[in-house]
Amino acid sequence: MSFPRPLRRSVSLSPARTLRLVVLGQSAVGKTALTVRFITRRFIGDYDPTLEMIYRHVAVIDGEMVHFEILDTAGQEEDSLQIEEKIKWGDGFAVVYSVTDRCSFDEVMRLCFLINHLHASPKRSGAAEQPPVVIVGNKKDLQFDRMVSTEDGENLSKALKIPFYEISTRDSYEEPVAVFSSLYQELLRQGHFSPGSFKRRTVSKLMEKIPKMQASSTLNSAGRSLSFNSFRDYIPE
Numbered sequence: 001m002s003f004p005r006p007l008r009r010s011v012s013l014s015p016a017r018t019l020r021l022v023v024l025g026q027s028a029v030g031k032t033a034l035t036v037r038f039i040t041r042r043f044i045g046d047y048d049p050t051l052e053m054i055y056r057h058v059a060v061i062d063g064e065m066v067h068f069e070i071l072d073t074a075g076q077e078e079d080s081l082q083i084e085e086k087i088k089w090g091d092g093f094a095v096v097y098s099v100t101d102r103c104s105f106d107e108v109m110r111l112c113f114l115i116n117h118l119h120a121s122p123k124r125s126g127a128a129e130q131p132p133v134v135i136v137g138n139k140k141d142l143q144f145d146r147m148v149s150t151e152d153g154e155n156l157s158k159a160l161k162i163p164f165y166e167i168s169t170r171d172s173y174e175e176p177v178a179v180f181s182s183l184y185q186e187l188l189r190q191g192h193f194s195p196g197s198f199k200r201r202t203v204s205k206l207m208e209k210i211p212k213m214q215a216s217s218t219l220n221s222a223g224r225s226l227s228f229n230s231f232r233d234y235i236p237e
């Protein structure tokens, strides 16, 4: 998989595409760790439980500049209206569970159905097409604490016809990249973007209240994304 590609100066970039992704799942499954790993390449061990956060990140994929807006949701109980609002906001979805937490796995199916229900719209190209969703089984490094087998994840993936990744955000940078990359590729395949379009939509009142974090990485002379030193280095907008 060729993602993300270093920026070469000779590449002429089309106008940016903006891709809104929502990371869903129960508390402590690793949603923030996954998002921050993708954006910064680093695994940062401890976070306070997340309130909603939108991360912005720019990556160059196959010569296209892609603006990611990633909504890292709170895993703690929310009312269903709030979750629905967030799901409606997104273009693509990562539904995360921890292989060490059976309850978090049981929640995946409910979230996937909710996403399909809310995005079943004639506006989507190919009415029968599902919105891009991936199921992510995180923390596979914790083999001794495992409560959900790989087979469980694969069976759910087959039943729901949704791609499945079992990953360790702690041990791998490539695996989180594959998760976000596959959502991008699927949105592209579905023709969700008009070529080179810069898609902006109205941000709902609820989303305006969500604190935003700017995480657009700059590119150094070696053509690699600069990482942030720590979570605190993000600059609030």
Ligand SMILES: Nc1nc2c(ncn2[C@@H]2O[C@H](COP(=O)(O)OP(=O)(O)OP(=O)(O)O)[C@@H](O)[C@H]2O)c(=O)[nH]1
Residues within 6 Å of the ligand: 025, 026, 027, 028, 029, 030, 031, 032, 033, 034, 044, 045, 046, 047, 048, 049, 050, 051, 073, 074, 075, 076, 138, 139, 140, 141, 142, 167, 168, 169, 170, 171
């Ligand atoms: N061993 C291991 N620990 C992980 C991994 N991913 C995340 N964690 C840890 O799991 C804990 C929870 O991670 P978070 O990213 O805060 O989880 P979250 O889903 O965002 O939690 P909420 O904000 O409460 O919704 C942290 O202590 C992380 O360091 C992983 O792949 N392996």
